[in-house]
Amino acid sequence: MATATTNTPKVVPAVIVGAGRVGRALQDLGNGSDFLVKRGESVPLDFSGPILVCTRNDDLDAVLQSTPQSRWTDLVFFQNGMLEPWFHSKGLGDAGQVLAYFAVSKLGEPPTDGKTDTDPEGLTAAYGKWASAVATRLHAGGLSCKVLEKEAFQKQMLEKLIWISAFMLVGARHPGATVGAVEKEFRSEVSSLIAELASAAAAEKGIVFEEAMEDRLCAYSRAVAHFPTAVKEFKWRNGWFYSLSEKAIAEGKPDPCPLHTAWLKELNVVQN
Numbered sequence: 001m002a003t004a005t006t007n008t009p010k011v012v013p014a015v016i017v018g019a020g021r022v023g024r025a026l027q028d029l030g031n032g033s034d035f036l037v038k039r040g041e042s043v044p045l046d047f048s049g050p051i052l053v054c055t056r057n058d059d060l061d062a063v064l065q066s067t068p069q070s071r072w073t074d075l076v077f078f079q080n081g082m083l084e085p086w087f088h089s090k091g092l093g094d095a096g097q098v099l100a101y102f103a104v105s106k107l108g109e110p111p112t113d114g115k116t117d118t119d120p121e122g123l124t125a126a127y128g129k130w131a132s133a134v135a136t137r138l139h140a141g142g143l144s145c146k147v148l149e150k151e152a153f154q155k156q157m158l159e160k161l162i163w164i165s166a167f168m169l170v171g172a173r174h175p176g177a178t179v180g181a182v183e184k185e186f187r188s189e190v191s192s193l194i195a196e197l198a199s200a201a202a203a204e205k206g207i208v209f210e211e212a213m214e215d216r217l218c219a220y221s222r223a224v225a226h227f228p229t230a231v232k233e234f235k236w237r238n239g240w241f242y243s244l245s246e247k248a249i250a251e252g253k254p255d256p257c258p259l260h261t262a263w264l265k266e267l268n269v270v271q272n
Contacts, residue, residue, distance in 0.1 A: 011140050012133040015047050015074075017063055018054035021104035022078060025111045026052055029141040043067040050096070050130035054078045057236045064090060076130050081236030082161055096128025097153065099160050102143050103224060113143050116219035118212075122146070123220065127153035155209060158201045163217045165238045166193040169263055171229020180225025183218050190218075193259055200244050200256040231269050242270060 013033035016023050027034050035047050039059075043051055045068045053063055057079045067075065076096035077083060087095050101114030101123035115122050122144020126134045135145040148156065170190045171177040182190050194214050202209055231238060242264060245255045255261055264270045 009136045009139075011137045012049050012130075013047075014049050014133075014137070015043055015051040016054060017043065017051060017067075018059075020054060021107050021109075022100065022111075023052070023054035024107055025102075025104045025109075025141075026054065026137065028110070029137050029143075037066075041066070043071060045071065049074070050133055051075045052078065052134070057081055057083075057233050060086065073129060076126075076128065076134060079236070080160065080164055081233060082157075082240040083236070085240075094128065094150075096130050096134075097126070097157070098131075098134055098145075099123070099125045099153075099156055101160075101220070102138075103227075111141070111143060114220060114223055115144065116216070116223045118216050118219040123156075125153060125156050151207070154205070155207060158205065158207075159209065159213060159217065161237065161240065162194055162197045162201065162213070163220060165241060165260075166190050166197055166217070167221060168229050168231050169193065169238060169260065169267075172231045172267055173263060177229055178225060179221045179227040179229060182229060183221040183225070187218070193263075196257050196259050197241055200241060203256065204244055231264075231267065234269060238264065238269070 011031050013030065015035045015037060016027050017037045019036055019038045023036065027036055035044060037043055043066055051067065051071060051074045053075055055063055072092060076098060078098045078100050083097065087093060102111040103114065104111045113122055114124065124138065124143065124145045125148050126145055127148050127150060131147040135147050138145040167179050167182050167190060170186050170193060171179065171182045174186060191214055194217060198209055198213055241257050241260055245257050245261050248254065248256055265272050
């Protein structure tokens with residue numbers, strides 16, 4: 001009797017940079033052939049395949065320095081925030097990226113997917129040369145991942161940036177507030193901020209967002225309601241919107257994000 005063969009795509013072995021929660025989780029989704037690069041170690045020259053970068057944003061310069069330049073096109077960045085200015089400054093214009101909407105609460109625990117009532121098929125998305133390989137790895141672990149073209153990916157990236165910038169800033173105004181509390185108790189504040197940041201991002205990038213962004217971002221907040229709030233990694237998150245404000249004011253134009261600027265000053269994140 002013939003046995004049925006399954007056509008499950010193989011997980012491509014990868015170099016994984018960063019041995020924290022996300023890096024270890026990605027390694028657990030592999031087939032045992034991955035190469036884990038810890039802090040201070042270099043990316044090997046002779047290991048083909050994607051290089052999955054799972055470090056903090058502020059470690060990215062060091063990661064690039066420890067990666068042979070011939071391998072830069074294989075880099076896939078899992079960081080939150082606005083990476084485009086950094087990519088351009090390093091000549092990485094078309095770098096691979098993943099918007100990871102899955103969460104790993106503790107080292108060694110399996111990731112939980114960021115599926116919401118408005119996006120039940122999942123929000124995680126990948127772009128670039130190794131996008132399909134990343135999607136296959138995540139699918140193997142039961143996680144969702146869409147492969148997107150550049151423009152669609154950029155819109156999703158900006159939505160995630162708006163989410164983290166808006167919810168963290170509103171939460172910081174209300175000490176101890178979780179993401180869920182912001183969505184439930186301070187909805188009008190976060191709604192106003194989302195609209196303001198979305199308008200500024202759309203004008204800066206010359207794009208039109210899909211309808212009902214606020215509903216999508218609030219649905220995601222309900223899915224990760226326990227997350228704490230704090231304004232962190234300013235340069236990579238709220239700092240991009242503040243740079244749009246600074247640029248407009250320097251040109252004698254009105255601030256496109258007046259509420260955002262006022263609340264950053266209120267919390268002394270930026271100076272008056």
